Amino acid sequence: MIVLGVDVPRKYKGGLAVYDSRGDRVLLHRVLDFSVSKSERDQYKALASTLDRTWSTYFFTVVAVEHPFLHLIAQHIGAVKMWVALSPDVSWYMLTASSARKSVFGDAKRITRITRTG
Numbered sequence: 001m002i003v004l005g006v007d008v009p010r011k012y013k014g015g016l017a018v019y020d021s022r023g024d025r026v027l028l029h030r031v032l033d034f035s036v037s038k039s040e041r042d043q044y045k046a047l048a049s050t051l052d053r054t055w056s057t058y059f060f061t062v063v064a065v066e067h068p069f070l071h072l073i074a075q076h077i078g079a080v081k082m083w084v085a086l087s088p089d090v091s092w093y094m095l096t097a098s099s100a101r102k103s104v105f106g107d108a109k110r111i112t113r114i115t116r117t118g
Helices: 040-058 071-085 097-104
Strands: 002-007 014-022 026-035 062-066 089-097
Touching: 002 040, 026 040, 040 071, 040 097, 062 071, 071 089
Parallel strands: 002 062, 062 089
Antiparallel strands: 002 014, 014 026
């Protein structure tokens, strides 16, 4: 399975990564820039273009996004979900910050920068 993960941890910066579970490897990772100098329309056009290009290259079938917990980032997550809703061969999966931390670090309470695999 090929999964696109999208995260928007800050108001103007985010990131995406394409993960291939068959090969257990990351195929692509990049920064998303929701720059203040661009209009909202331009930001969403750029995001849609990025998602289109990424899908046409990697043909992911699932987009994983975190439940938005700040109103400042909810609009960006909503834009990603809208793109998915318009893409018939793609679905989305939402996870909480706690479950994401458990998946990566093995413990949601202990904040660390070291993963289980080092």
